[in-house]
Amino acid sequence: MDKRRKILLVVFIALAVIAITASTYTYQIFYSSNVDIKEAKTYELFISEDDDINSISTTLNEEGGLVDYVSFRFVSKLLKYNENIKEGRYLVKKGMTNLELVRMLRAGNQSPVKITFNNCRTKEDIAEKLSKELSLSKEELLFSLNDSSLLNELGYDSISILSAFIPNTYEVYWNISGEALLKRMKYEHDQFWNKTRLQKAEEVGLSPYEVSVLASIVQAETIKKDEKPKVAGLYINRLKRGMRLQSDPTVVYAVGDFDIRRVLTKHLQVDSPYNTYKYKGLPPGPINLPEISSIDAVLNYEKHRYIFMCAKEDFSGYHNFAINSSQHSVNAAKYRRALNRKRIYR
Incomplete structure (x- = not known):
């Protein structure tokens, strides 16, 4: 073999090795696992409007289990992720490749969050609770809850909007807007008030809103549940x-001191x-967000003659009921004595 052929062979072999090495490296960059989360199978990555490729890469590298920072940045650049950053909550899974990770982020394929708003009395309570689960701040949520034009569009006012929030578990995106959230609650409210419930409300003689207001009193x-x-x-x-x-919880709501344990003159x-x-009559709005069991208790109320009730003196959570004031006075006296024994004076 002459010298020229030897040189060509050496060059060919070298190029082949380079090509194979480059192909292998490229394959590894795109298709090999680049996420190794130590203590869990997933990592919640939150991307806000202020984030860029640098902050996202740093977060993934420091907290999200990114194995090779450089290869992630390389794939991100090739796929132009820096030009297509989308807000949201993303679940980064153990074992994900750079290609899977960048494609998910670039497409905005975020994972929803589950929100609940049990044990809320006011719009401030709702805003406080949801601001811990969503990208919206408490102030932004309150703005939407008091936005008269938006509320009017949805058929509510600043008081009746509370009835749109029926306690349950809902899935929404972390970066949902205040307007979109209220429209979602309006949709869920309308789905809840199906033909059966609407018919029962009509039979009771109350509108769905009035049912919610009364249900909030029952719940308070x-x-x-069996007593509702x-x-x-x-x-x-x-x-x-x-x-x-003459409902004590409505007085507590009116006073605004929810630590009151004994309603005084x-x-x-x-x-x-x-x-x-x-x-x-009924107060102008609900005094809490009534649970479904409370709403259904009003729609399926127990028929009897009672018009008075008083908490039982055993503090079991149940009540003594009466059909006249004399019976009620006896029950009330028992409860007052029980409160005094426990030194509950306010």
């Missing part, structure tokens, strides 16, 4: 007779439309 009065229909029946009886509801004097000792 008793923690016992009986409590609902009591307030239905009072409404039908034109009596004041001074509290009953508070002049507020929520004070059902002063004003007949």
